Amino acid sequence: MKIYLVGRGHHLQEIRDALELPRRAVQVIEDNLETLRFGTPERPVSSEDLIIVTDNDEIFLRALLDKLLRQELVAKVMVFTPASVSALIREYPGFLFCDEKLIYRKELHELRARAAGLEKVGTIRKIASGFPFLTVIWGNPDPDAIASAFALNELVQGYARESVIAYMGEFTRPENAAMVHMLKISMRKFTRDLLKPESIVAAVDAQPSFFRDEDRLRFDIVVDHHPLSGLGGPRFADVRPTYGSTSTIFAEYYRTAGLRLSKKAATALFYGLKVDTGNLTRNVSDADVDAFRYLRTRTDENMVRTIELSQLPVETLDYFAIAIAKKKIARNVAFAYLGTTPNPDTCVYVADFFIKLSGISWAVIACRSKERVIVVFRSDGFRAHAGNLAEALFTGYGSAGGHRTMARAELDISLLRAELREQSDLAIENWLLKRLGTKLKPLAS
16 A cells, blocks of 8 residues: 655645655655656556645645546545535545544644643642542442542542542442452441541532432532532532443543553443443443543453452342242333342342343332332333433432433332331332333333
8 A cells, every 4th residue: 555645735744744654655746746647657556545635725726636536546535625625525526535624623622621631630639638538429339439439539649638438328239349349449338427627528420419318418529420410519510411420530530631540440440431331332422432442451351350240149039030920011111029128239130131121111120128119210211211200200209310221219118108008018019000100101001
């Protein structure tokens, strides 16, 4: 393959340098353009060759293109031009055109992203500087929240006086515990003594409105990807509902700011991104794809594989049996109530299985755990928004929300008593079916 660079001006040498090819593979033609010819009898132009044309003068550029057109060359012709590409494409349909403005636009976009990344990282570090730093994870720690807290913890190292990650709930899923153990992520159960008067407090993968029961928490920093809710008045907030994971946001901070990302943090963010987007199959944005590419080459993939193999507890099989025996499938909706279970995340495993069934667009799995009723939603993403559906059905009974394809509600049984004849599992199941049937019509039949 040989490349011919044709035209006038400094662009020719810039393109030649950018190609990073041996000089013999690239021929620059900027003289004798009036008698322009390509190839020699010994070495004619072939279909594998590429002719790159550039000139700032549109009249001269068109004259060059007319010469090329008359020669009926088999080589591909690429044209870099500041002129209107749409008009040129119509006149020279066999040539490839690139608007120089698009190249500058991409470069400027990267520069703007880098400036924004540096500004965000600088703001976080400035807020943390000289103070004890506490990152709080809402509910049961999941991979995205764990990874984001870990990445934030590394981001403020050397700036905060000390940095602690605390979680509000419990480790109920073995792969999440395995993630923390294998990556040696230091975390503590939240207690009020961790909260000092001068503490800088951060929430990741959550927003202040999620922490209704902890009225002493006042958040200085909020980084999240859930739909925007009450933020209060944090000193720094970065909420991006179009992103598939909060891990994506932190990967972007490191990438755009040009910061070194440790292999442990990269592995955590990569796993958090994979889990929250279902291996880039749900709630995915271009930013998630960019973060996946960035993290993949920095990740310990063997460690990720080991964590993933830690997923399913043996006792979960009993609840799969219950779900299969008690399932209610009506047209495109699958529902199962598992009864009382010590681990409410069992609903997640079963819901992820049911949504894979042929013809199923909605999977809703529920159970009772202590004084709560847990409802997990999965959808195929083509129909109504799962998070909006969960909110519409269960706001007022506890917490509810999520994303387009996955959502969760945690209902306080004390708030259901007025509508339940009794607090038996059968009564709860019937109440759920009646409630769900108002929005998922097949369950009402």
